[in-house]
Every structure is written in C-alpha cells, then in structure tokens.
Amino acid sequence: MKKLVALAMALVMMLSVASLALAETPKVKLIVWSFTDELRGMIDKYYVPTHPDVEVEYVLYPTDGSEYRNKLDTVIATAPTGDEAPDVFALEAAFVKYYVNSDITAPLADLGFTDADYANSIPAMVQIGTDSRNGQLKATAWQSTPGAMFYRASLAEKYLGVTTPEEFQEKVKDWDTFMETAEEINEASEGAVKMFNSIGDIWNAYQYNRDAGWVVDGKLNIDPVLYDYLDLTKMAEEEGLYNMGTAWNETWFLGMKSDTTLTYLLPTWGLHYVLKPNCGNYDAATDAKIEGAEGTYGDWRMVDGPVGYSWGGTWLGANAYKAAEADDAKKAVIKEFINFFTLDEDFLYQYAKDSGDFVSNNNVVNKIVAEGGTPNPFLGGQDHYAAFATAANLADGTIMTEYDDAINTLWSDNVTTPYIKGEKDLDTAIADFKAAVAAAFANITVE
Amino acid sequence: MSKLAADSQRRQKRFSKVDYSRYGYYFVAPFFIVFLIFQLYPIFFTFRTSLSDAIGWGKINNSVIIGFQNFKMYLDPASPLFNDFWNSFGNTLIIWTANFIPQILMALLLASWFTDSRMQLKFRGGFKMLIFMPNIITAATIAVLFYSIFNYPIAPANSFLQQAGLMNAPFEFFRSVVASRSLISFVQWWMWYGNTMIILIAGIMGISPELYEAALVDGCTSRQTFYFITLPLIKPILLYNLVTSMIGGLQMFDIPHLLTEGNPNKTTNTVARFIYQQAFTGSRNFNYASAASVILFLFIVLASLTLFWLMRDKDAVRELKRRGR
Numbered sequence: 001m002k003k004l005v006a007l008a009m010a011l012v013m014m015l016s017v018a019s020l021a022l023a024e025t026p027k028v029k030l031i032v033w034s035f036t037d038e039l040r041g042m043i044d045k046y047y048v049p050t051h052p053d054v055e056v057e058y059v060l061y062p063t064d065g066s067e068y069r070n071k072l073d074t075v076i077a078t079a080p081t082g083d084e085a086p087d088v089f090a091l092e093a094a095f096v097k098y099y100v101n102s103d104i105t106a107p108l109a110d111l112g113f114t115d116a117d118y119a120n121s122i123p124a125m126v127q128i129g130t131d132s133r134n135g136q137l138k139a140t141a142w143q144s145t146p147g148a149m150f151y152r153a154s155l156a157e158k159y160l161g162v163t164t165p166e167e168f169q170e171k172v173k174d175w176d177t178f179m180e181t182a183e184e185i186n187e188a189s190e191g192a193v194k195m196f197n198s199i200g201d202i203w204n205a206y207q208y209n210r211d212a213g214w215v216v217d218g219k220l221n222i223d224p225v226l227y228d229y230l231d232l233t234k235m236a237e238e239e240g241l242y243n244m245g246t247a248w249n250e251t252w253f254l255g256m257k258s259d260t261t262l263t264y265l266l267p268t269w270g271l272h273y274v275l276k277p278n279c280g281n282y283d284a285a286t287d288a289k290i291e292g293a294e295g296t297y298g299d300w301r302m303v304d305g306p307v308g309y310s311w312g313g314t315w316l317g318a319n320a321y322k323a324a325e326a327d328d329a330k331k332a333v334i335k336e337f338i339n340f341f342t343l344d345e346d347f348l349y350q351y352a353k354d355s356g357d358f359v360s361n362n363n364v365v366n367k368i369v370a371e372g373g374t375p376n377p378f379l380g381g382q383d384h385y386a387a388f389a390t391a392a393n394l395a396d397g398t399i400m401t402e403y404d405d406a407i408n409t410l411w412s413d414n415v416t417t418p419y420i421k422g423e424k425d426l427d428t429a430i431a432d433f434k435a436a437v438a439a440a441f442a443n444i445t446v447e
Numbered sequence: 448m449s450k451l452a453a454d455s456q457r458r459q460k461r462f463s464k465v466d467y468s469r470y471g472y473y474f475v476a477p478f479f480i481v482f483l484i485f486q487l488y489p490i491f492f493t494f495r496t497s498l499s500d501a502i503g504w505g506k507i508n509n510s511v512i513i514g515f516q517n518f519k520m521y522l523d524p525a526s527p528l529f530n531d532f533w534n535s536f537g538n539t540l541i542i543w544t545a546n547f548i549p550q551i552l553m554a555l556l557l558a559s560w561f562t563d564s565r566m567q568l569k570f571r572g573g574f575k576m577l578i579f580m581p582n583i584i585t586a587a588t589i590a591v592l593f594y595s596i597f598n599y600p601i602a603p604a605n606s607f608l609q610q611a612g613l614m615n616a617p618f619e620f621f622r623s624v625v626a627s628r629s630l631i632s633f634v635q636w637w638m639w640y641g642n643t644m645i646i647l648i649a650g651i652m653g654i655s656p657e658l659y660e661a662a663l664v665d666g667c668t669s670r671q672t673f674y675f676i677t678l679p680l681i682k683p684i685l686l687y688n689l690v691t692s693m694i695g696g697l698q699m700f701d702i703p704h705l706l707t708e709g710n711p712n713k714t715t716n717t718v719a720r721f722i723y724q725q726a727f728t729g730s731r732n733f734n735y736a737s738a739a740s741v742i743l744f745l746f747i748v749l750a751s752l753t754l755f756w757l758m759r760d761k762d763a764v765r766e767l768k769r770r771g772r
Contacts, residue, residue: 066727066728070727073504074504076504077504077505077507077508078508243600244617245600246598246599249595249598249602250595250598250602251598251599251600254601406728406729413708413709413710413712414712417622417711418711418712421619421622423622423711423712424712432712435530435531438527439527439528439531439725439729440724440725440728440729440730441729441730442502442729442730442732443502443503443730444730
C-alpha cells in the first residue's frame with residue numbers, strides 16, 4: 001500500500017513537472033477572419049502540422065448581405081485591438097480595395113516583407129493588393145484568378161470552320177473582331193447559336209479595357225471606352241447576338257449544356273466550379289465524363305480572348321492596429337502566416353498539385369507547366385494551366401478601385417440595361433448614373 | 448412570548464406574503480433590459496445620428512452634432528438624395544396599397560366564411576393552415592421562388608404563357624414597371640392575407656353569438672348579418688389591421704430587396720431599401736440614413752394618428768359629449 005502511494009506521488013510530481021515544461025512554451029494565438037471554409041481547410045491541412053507553436057482561432061462570417069464586411073467594419077471602428085478583433089483577415093475581390101486603400105490594413109513592409117519577397121507573384125494580384133494612395137503593398141493572395149475565353153470546338157468548326165484554339169483566338173482577338181464573329185455565327189446558324197450568353201459576361205472582361213478605374217483623384221471617371229462598350233452591347237441586343245441570359249440564371253446555365261452558346265468568359269474557378277459541373281454530362285464523384293449522356297464535356301477549348309482580365313480571388317491582410325502593438329514574436333507569427341499561404345513557393349506548389357487551383361506565383365506556375373502541366377479531358381486534352389499561365393500576366397490590376405462593386409451595379413442598373421433595352425436615351429442614362437453615384441458616395445466628386 | 452413579539456411576527460408573515468409581488472418585476476425585467484439595450488437605445492442613437500456628421504464607420508463613434516442639415520437632403524429638390532427618397536416613398540405607398548386592398552377583402556371574405564355557422568365548411572383547420580402557410584416560409588425563399596418562376600427568357604411562367612398561346616415571345620417581367628410592382632404586391636398579399644384572416648376570425652369569434660342567433664330568428668340573410676352585425680363590431684380590429692399593416696408596409700424591405708433590387712429604374716425601390724443603401728452600401732452615409740428613418744418615423748406616427756381619428760367611433764364620441772354637457 002505504501003509503495004502504491006509513493007508511486008502515485010511520484011507520478012503526480014512527474015506530471016506536474018512535465019506540465020510546467022509544456023507551459024514554458026505558450027502557443028501564440030492568431031485570430032484569423034474569413035468568409036468561406038476554404039482557408040480553414042488549408043490551415044488544418046498545411047499550416048497546423050508545420051506550425052505547432054501557433055494556435056489559430058478561425059472566425060467565419062458569410063459574405064452574403066455584406067455580413068462579413070459589417071462585422072469587420074464594426075470591430076475595427078469599436079475595438080480594433082480587442083480580443084475579438086482579427087490579427088489577419090481574408091479579403092474578397094469585391095472589397096479588397098476598400099481595405100487596402102485604408103489604414104485598417106497594415107503595410108506588408110511594416111511586418112518585415114521586402115519587395116524581393118513578392119517579385120515572382122503574378123502582377124495583377126500584387127497590383128490589386130496595393131494601396132492606390134501610396135503604392136504600399138498591403139495584401140497578397142494565394143490564388144490568381146485570371147480570366148479566359150472558353151468556346152465550343154464543335155460549334156466553331158461547324159459554323160466558322162475553325163479547328164484550332166490559335167485560329168479561334170484570331171476570331172476574337174479584339175472586340176470588333178469578336179462582334180464580327182458574333183454576327184457570323186448568328187447568320188451561319190440561323191440564330192440557333194449565339195456568340196455569348198449574357199451582357200454581364202462581356203462586362204467582366206470589357207472593364208479591363210479601361211485606362212483608369214471608376215474613381216481618379218476622388219472624381220468619378222467614365223472612361224471613353226465605356227461608350228464603345230455601350231455601342232457593342234446595344235448592337236448585341238438589337239441584332240439578337242446573345243442568349244438574353246443573366247449570369248447565374250437558368251438561361252445562362254442552359255447555354256453550357258446545350259448547343260446555344262458559343263463562348264463563355266470565365267476565370268480559373270469558373271472552369272472548375274461553374275462550366276464543368278453544368279456541362280450536362282460530368283460526374284463529380286468520379287471527376288469524369290458520363291458516357292452516353294447528353295452534354296458538352298470534352299467539347300470546350302480555351303483561348304485568351306479579346307482582353308486579359310481577372311475575376312475574383314482572396315487576399316490576406318493584417319490588422320494594422322493589432323500589428324502596431326504586437327511584440328516581435330507576434331509580428332513574426334503574423335508575417336509567417338501571410339508568407340506561408342501567399343508567398344511560400346513550396347507550399348503553393350504542393351497546394352496547386354493537391355487542389356488543381358491556379359496559384360499566384362509565376363515560378364510555381366511555370367514549374368507545373370514545365371512538368372507537363374495538367375492536360376484536361378474537359379478541354380479535349382488542352383492544358384488549362386499553361387493557357388492560364390499566359391492569361392494571368394495579361395490582366396492589369398491597377399484599374400480596380402474600392403468603389404468597383406457598388407459602381408458596377410449602379411452602371412448596369414442605370415445605364416447598360418435601360419439603355420440597350422431602349423428604356424432611356426444615352427444622355428438620360430448617364431445623368432441618372434451620375435446622380436446615383438453622387439447619392440451613394442458622399443466622398444466622390446461627380447461632375 | 449409577549450403580545451408585542453407575537454404581533455410583529457404576524458406582521459412579518461403578512462409582509463413576506465406581500466413581498467411575492469417583486470417576483471413579478473424579476474420576470475418582466477429581462478424584457479425591459481433587452482428592450483432598453485436593443486430597442487430604445489438604438490432609437491435614440493438614430494435620432495442623434497440624424498443630427499450628426501457620421502459618414503463612414505470611422506466616424507460612427509466620434510461624430511459631431513451639426514444640426515438639421517441632414518434633413519435638408521430630403522427637403523431641398525437640388526440635393527442628390529431628394530428624388531431617390533421621395534420616389535421610393537411613392538413606390539412604397541403604391542406597392543403597399545396594391546397589396547393591402549385585396550388582402551383585407553380576401554381576409555374578410557374568408558373570415559366570414561370560416562365563422563358562418565350556416566355554411567358548415569369542412570376541413571376548416573386544414574384550410575386555415577394552408578392559407579397561413581406562406582407566412583411561415585422565409586421571405587428569402589419566396590423571393591428566390593418567384594425570381595426563378597418569372598425569369599427571362601427561359602422560365603416556367605414564360606414557358607407556360609408561350610405554350611398556352613397567350614404570347615409569341617418571352618416577356619421580361621422584371622423590366623416591366625407594372626409587372627415588377629404587381630409581383631411584389633402579389634407576394635406581399637399572398638404572404639400576409641392568412642395572417643390578417645386569423646386576426647379577423649379572432650375578432651368575429653369575440654362577437655356575442657346571441658346577436659347572430661337573434662338575427663337568425665328575425666330572418667336575416669347571411670349578407671345582412673355580415674353587413675349589419677359583423678362589420679360594425681369588428682371595426683376596431685379592422686383599424687388595428689390597417690394600422691399595423693401600414694406600419695409594416697412602409698417598412699417593406701425584404702421582398703423588393705431580394706426579388707427586384709429596386710429595378711427596373713428604381714421603380715420598386717422602397718423607403719427601407721433606400722435607408723439600407725444609404726447606411727450599408729456606398730460611403731456608409733449613416734447620418735442621411737438616420738435622417739430618412741426619422742422622416743419615415745414621423746410619417747408613420749402622423750398617418751397612424753390620422754387613421755385613428757378618421758375611424759373613431761363617432762356615435763360613442765357624440766354620446767359622451769351629450770352626457771358630459
């Protein structure tokens with residue numbers, strides 16, 4: 001009995017010593033805010049195993065109805081350094097500019113990053129993550145989301161006599177040629193096949209033809225090229241050159257599985273999560289074609305299209321208020337978190353290999369392309385990684401402003417739609433648009 | 448034990464019995480605490496914000512009172528918000544009226560049927576449940592449902608109209624002012640007439656059955672009982688319905704926001720949507736949004752008072768006056 005007690009005492013002492021030893025290296029807590037599960041999955045899979053000394057608290061608010069933004073804005077306005085406030089937050093393309101163009105997001109240089117760290121990053125993603133006011137980089141992305149043009153090989157051959165992607169690119173090399181091709185296919189197919197499905201498809205790419213964004217030096221800027229855009233869309237509407245769809249509606253998805261639409265302008269994620277699952281004969285469980293079913297699997301090819309553009313993406317930025325009062329150890333953890341996910345080439349390579357996602361680093365992209373890339377049966381064996389690799393470096397991220405999301409909606413509601421449908425003349429539409437911008441933004445000068 | 452001690456003991460006993468009333472306060476306390484924090488304080492904060500320069504999240508906690516300047520935005524025709532605001536006000540009234548008149552008529556009709564002892568309707572409970580059902584479904588679900596039904600160019604409504612031979616080409620419902628407003632009014636009507644009906648049934652059930660029995664004995668028709676007994680006696684309930692529906696209608700937000708987003712050309716933009724857009728989109732103009740909320744609040748107060756005054760029981764007022772003088 002005595003022996004047992006002595007043994008128990010010894011065990012207790014050993015355990016307490018052991019727990020003291022464990023307590024000596026306390027974990028650094030890092031609060032990360034995001035709006036999807038995506039980053040959480042990446043943290044669990046890649047970050048936690050390699051960073052045992054960091055305890056990540058993941059907070060998720062959905063972006064629907066701007067809940068994420070309202071939560072973030074409120075916490076920054078009330079208690080930016082409080083226990084609730086994030087150390088690092090994820091930023092979506094729709095609002096990344098708002099946060100990097102403000103003092104909410106810390107300059108990466110303050111965390112110890114140098115220009116060399118992101119020298120190999122894809123330029124558009126760096127441009128978008130840069131504060132337009134002073135040129136400081138504030139947020140970086142792990143993905144790159146270049147856009148491309150996808151087209152139906154069989155329809156192109158049948159009606160246009162085009163057999164290779166190179167030939168097709170010649171048919172859509174700029175917007176004038178694009179519209180000529182649109183008329184050609186409409187005539188050749190007697191109206192059965194349209195060039196594109198919705199006006200929104202064109203807008204996503206066309207806006208990258210502008211020389212400057214919506215707001216320049218605090219003033220509303222309507223780039224002259226936008227009037228060409230209105231001519232183009234009006235002509236498409238009047239001549240019936242598109243399917244009259246609206247992005248994400250039934251008509252839009254129908255065009256993907258039937259012989260009614262020739263092209264779609266979609267980015268990297270659009271290929272995997274929009275076009276492929278909606279092609280009619282794709283089986284998600286086996287990631288392959290369903291033989292015998294009706295659909296368009298394998299009939300799609302991709303080209304750069306009339307203009308290089310970017311659509312979507314997720315950036316990581318650090319809370320400037322928390323970074324300012326963090327000690328060196330905490331600062332190092334914040335830096336490493338951003339570095340690991342967005343700049344670390346080993347991680348990006350592994351992640352690209354595992355997920356097929358298109359990453360933001362040219363070295364990694366080129367390495368994957370050099371290794372033989374990713375021949376994609378959905379694209380008839382065409383390598384989408386190689387094709388996106390060229391498209392990714394075409395987009396100009398500098399035209400993005402913090403107002404884009406709101407002003408794009410005002411533009412489409414007040415100008416594009418009413419004008420091309422003949423509800424308003426051009427002058428009224430532009431005047432209404434200017435009034436709407438003035439009403440929405442007290443801080444933009446409208447002339 | 449002295450008499451005095453016994454007395455005080457008895458008094459204590461009586462006292463402790465009386466003291467139970469404080470538990471009443473404990474039970475109502477949670478409501479008042481929640482009300483003070485989440486309703487009364489925000490209301491005062493809105494009034495304060497409407498007088499301040501709070502534009503953007505950064506200024507919400509350190510705004511300065513600037514007086515009634517924000518209200519000028521809605522009173523001066525040259526301001527950028529004037530047209531939008533009053534336009535949305537008009538839209539709200541049009542959409543609410545178009546939904547309320549059929550709603551009250553339908554609810555009255557159904558309520559009188561369900562309470563008519565001579566009709567002997569079967570499956571009353573089942574019918575009531577079915578009629579009330581749309582009110583339980585969330586607005587978001589209903590908006591998505593109607594959006595997909597009335598979409599363009601390929602959607603169930605258009606397919607039906609074309610196959611039935613009523614139309615040659617697909618019709619763009621959400622680009623037509625009349626169709627968009629009608630759809631919103633219809634959804635509002637469809638969601639709320641069950642609710643109104645239940646309240647009216649409760650009102651009719653509260654009428655003494657003796658009156659109906661007497662009417663039956665006197666040989667009244669169903670129509671006569673409805674017009675001369677039911678209708679006059681549920682007037683207070685009708686007034687209650689009218690006022691609550693007007694308050695709810697002027698704050699209409701979810702269906703227009705989710706179904707049409709104010710389109711086409713802002714003709715389905717409502718006041719609540721205007722306030723939301725000022726406060727939570729663009730440059731976050733909390734002060735202008737609060738000023739608009741205050742105007743809406745004053746309008747609702749005035750309109751409710753007017754309704755109460757118009758619908759006052761004139762006979763009772765006359766009777767009171769006659770007796771008093």
